[in-house]
Amino acid sequence: MQRIAIVGAGGAGKTVLANQLTALLALPVTHLDALRYDADWNVVPEREFVDAQRAVVAGDRWIVDGNSTASMPVRFARADTIIFLNLPPLLCLWSILRRRLRYHGGRHPDGVHDRITVGSLRFVLTFRRRFAPAVRAHIAAHGQRAVLIEVTSRRQVNLLLARLDGPARNGGTDDG
Template sequence: MRRVAIVGAGGAGKTVLANHLGARLGLPVTHLDDLRYDAAWDVVPEPEFVAAQRAVVTRDRWIIDGNSTASMPIRFAAADTIIFLDLPPLVCLWGIALRRLRYRGGRHSDGVHDRITLAFLRYVLGFRRRHAPTVRAHIAAHGEHAELFEVTSRRQVNQLITGLDSGGRDV
């Protein structure tokens, strides 16, 4: 694992996993929200967002966590590993609630971006039905060369981490 793309619904644990893997593997971590939004949480222009991702993926080693489906081809084509956190919506909502309790909203130095809106909650609730098929299509079209870890529970995420910590790679 030298170039890792992590995707999944909000609250699935992308940032926590990215930070853990980055520390474990000695890889720099980029959170897509840091590229997508400016300091005032305004969306940066699309060409700037795409250019920033292209700059990251040209590096030899990286982890990128985030969901922008429009730019998945950029990340997946360059990744040697794709981790798709396909957790149930209620598990993700619980993750969002815990994040709110822990961080009290806003933007934090460890990559956590805690901004809850009704649209965001709808996105999380409908992720498996509306967005997961698009993620899988992008993986098939642009990431067929990469090792894929598709996990559907927190237990499997923990098994993935444990496997990496013990030198294994199996989920």
Template sequence: MQRIAVLGAGGAGKTVLARRLGHLLDLPVTHLDQLRYDPAWNVVPEETFTAAQRRLVAGDRWIVDGNSLASLDIRAARADTIIVLDPHPLVCLAGVLRRRLKYRGGQHADGVYDCITLDVLRYVLSYRRRHLPRVLACIQEHGSHAELIHLTSRRDANQLINRIRTDPGRGQP
């Protein structure tokens, strides 16, 4: 586990899991939102976004969390591990709302911007049904060489962290 892509709906726990894995495995963590938006929270041009991802994943050690399906092939092709967080949509919705209460609609320390719109809520609630099949197809096409870890609950994510914590060699090449 040296090059890890963490995927899932908004509120699924991608940022928290990526941060915990980064700490345990001593890997640098990048959140796609940090690459997708400029400091004023404007969307950067697609070429800039994909070029930044290509530079990032060219490295030997990284964790990237985020959901851009349009550029997932870049991350999947280089990842040795792909983690898909797939909790029930209501769990994701609760995660989005919890984040709103904690950060009050602003940008938090990890660079992720808390922005809830009706479109965001629709996306979160329809992710499993509408988006996840396309994510899994992209992983199959571009990341079939990687270990795929599909987690369907926060408990699964905690168990993964505990397994890595008790197996010190888990993150070594």
């Protein structure tokens, strides 16, 4: 696991997982929101956004979290691991609400900008039905060489982290 792409609906925990993996695996992390928006939270031109991703994934070691279906081929073609957080919509909505209550909107310390709109809520509610098939199609087309880890619950995320924590603590080996 040297080049990890993390995808999933809003509120699925992409940024949190990316930060936890960074701590465990000592890989640099890039949050797509940081590439997608400028300092004033304006969308950057698509070409600039894609070029910035190409520069990140050209490296040998990285974690990139975020959706951006249009540029998934850029990340998936270079990833050795794709983590698909396919959590239930109501759990994702609950996470968004908790984040709003915790940070009171705006940009929080992890770099996510808390902007709740009708469109973003619709995206979360329909992600599994409308967007997950596109994610799977991009994985099939561009991520054939990557190991796919699809998780559907917070428990599975925690088990993944626990499994990775053992080797990380033992210098990269599974034997204790």
